[in-house]
Amino acid sequence: MDFNRIVDKLESTDWSLIMNMEDANEAADNFYTILETAINENTSYVVPKRSDRVIKPWITPGLMRCQKHRDNLHLEARRNPYNTFIQITYKRYRNFLYALQRKLKTEYENNQIQQNKDNPKKLWKSLKNICNLTRNTTEATELLSVDKDPDSSLNACNEYFTRVGRELADDTLRRLNTQEDLLAAEYKPRVLCKDSLFLQPTDPYEVGTLIDQLKNDTAPGGLPDTDRIHYYVALAPVAGCLVRMLDPGLPADHLKKATKAVVYEPLFRIDGLEFMLGRSKDKQFSFYDYPDDVTSDELKAFEAVVNRLRVAREAVVKVNSPGSSGTQSELLCTICYARPADTAFVPCGHHSCRPCIMQHLLNSKQCFFCKADIESVREIEPANN
Numbered sequence: 001m002d003f004n005r006i007v008d009k010l011e012s013t014d015w016s017l018i019m020n021m022e023d024a025n026e027a028a029d030n031f032y033t034i035l036e037t038a039i040n041e042n043t044s045y046v047v048p049k050r051s052d053r054v055i056k057p058w059i060t061p062g063l064m065r066c067q068k069h070r071d072n073l074h075l076e077a078r079r080n081p082y083n084t085f086i087q088i089t090y091k092r093y094r095n096f097l098y099a100l101q102r103k104l105k106t107e108y109e110n111n112q113i114q115q116n117k118d119n120p121k122k123l124w125k126s127l128k129n130i131c132n133l134t135r136n137t138t139e140a141t142e143l144l145s146v147d148k149d150p151d152s153s154l155n156a157c158n159e160y161f162t163r164v165g166r167e168l169a170d171d172t173l174r175r176l177n178t179q180e181d182l183l184a185a186e187y188k189p190r191v192l193c194k195d196s197l198f199l200q201p202t203d204p205y206e207v208g209t210l211i212d213q214l215k216n217d218t219a220p221g222g223l224p225d226t227d228r229i230h231y232y233v234a235l236a237p238v239a240g241c242l243v244r245m246l247d248p249g250l251p252a253d254h255l256k257k258a259t260k261a262v263v264y265e266p267l268f269r270i271d272g273l274e275f276m277l278g279r280s281k282d283k284q285f286s287f288y289d290y291p292d293d294v295t296s297d298e299l300k301a302f303e304a305v306v307n308r309l310r311v312a313r314e315a316v317v318k319v320n321s322p323g324s325s326g327t328q329s330e331l332l333c334t335i336c337y338a339r340p341a342d343t344a345f346v347p348c349g350h351h352s353c354r355p356c357i358m359q360h361l362l363n364s365k366q367c368f369f370c371k372a373d374i375e376s377v378r379e380i381e382p383a384n385n
Contacts, residue, residue: 002042009038058108062362063101070097084245085257092335100363231285232293235276239287242273243301246308263312264334264341270313273306335360335368342380348372351380 013034021027070093077083077090109130116122127133147153173180245258262268271280278286287294287302333341333353344351350369352360357377365374 001039005042006038009042010035013038056105058104059101060104063104066097066100070094083254084250085254088261089336096335103363232290235285236287236293239276239302242305242309243298246305247301248304259308259312261334263309268313270306270310273309277303277306343377344380345372345374346376346378348374354379 018027018030018034021030070090073086073090073093077086080086109126112126112130113123116126143157144150144153147156169180173183176183242262246255246262248255250258274280275285276287278288287299333339333356335352335356339353339355341351341353343354343357345357345367348367348370350367352368354377360368361374361377366372367374
């Protein structure tokens with residue numbers, strides 16, 4: 001609404017006609033018409049985008065900017081599904097934003113309860129809003145009238161939904177003009193797309209094939225020993241992710257950033273990788289003990305990854321040691337992976353980049369990693385020679 005143009009319009013209007021009218025009702029109608037016309041002529045209606053509107057009262061303008069940044073990172077991640085650096089950046093930021101949203105929502109709801117604790121009417125209204133009980137709910141009574149009585153209606157509904165899967169499967173077999181066992185025999189496992197929700201089917205044919213492959217003189221299926229199965233199942237995906245993320249065939253710039261990101265992670269321990277290769281004192285576990293599950297090429301690739309991370313970790317330790325000429329800020333921030341980690345928390349010493357730390361301090365006074373209370377922050381200066 002352009003107030004200046006409305007004022008100019010009203011000032012240029014000849015009011016003598018209205019002032020000279022003898023009928024007060026007619027004069028009031030004409031006055032209202034002139035005023036309404038001036039407002040309509042100088043008013044434009046703009047529908048803001050959903051992303052620019054505050055849908056919830058606890059969503060701040062800063063949080064809306066963060067949501068836009070998350071959406072941009074999401075689009076970038078969808079355009080580059082095999083870029084590990086972009087995927088990690090998006091997921092880190094997404095998880096950080098989700099935690100921030102939950103915290104702001106919880107704080108807003110707690111404040112509403114505290115403000116209205118002395119007013120029962122407003123308190124109950126706040127509780128209903130928090131529990132989402134303000135909307136009118138409708139009951140699905142139509143499902144109870146599909147047959148002669150409610151019990152028969154429920155049985156008919158249950159029978160319908162239990163037939164859906166079988167009817168779809170039978171229709172597929174009819175369209176392909178084949179049988180279930182023949183179709184299952186033609187199935188060949190494939191390399192799944194990244195982030196795919198596809199699940200490999202398990203059917204009687206597959207189970208029978210696995211049973212035929214069992215050895216008579218070993219445990220069923222040749223699985224790892226029961227006292228070590230939890231190690232293998234848990235550590236094999238970790239090793240596979242590291243091998244894929246630090247594949248020597250990837251660009252050198254990506255390898256450098258990914259290596260720094262891994263070794264700079266506060267929970268990273270090189271002895272954990274050595275444990276996977278059986279180099280611990282008790283030799284409790286080793287991938288070399290599973291030749292039927294882990295190929296020699298996979299072991300060589302994992303050995304190369306461990307050696308690369310060991311060298312990078314030793315370089316970090318050397319940089320942080322007294323007398324070093326390097327700077328700790330050469331490493332990437334493990335929150336955004338976009339800027340050097342040049343600022344540390346006091347007293348715990350964990351570090352990140354200054355923008356991430358300043359944003360974090362707006363909502364929390366505890367360390368990202370160890371949850372220790374933060375007294376202050378300090379810049380990480382180069383060590384003296």
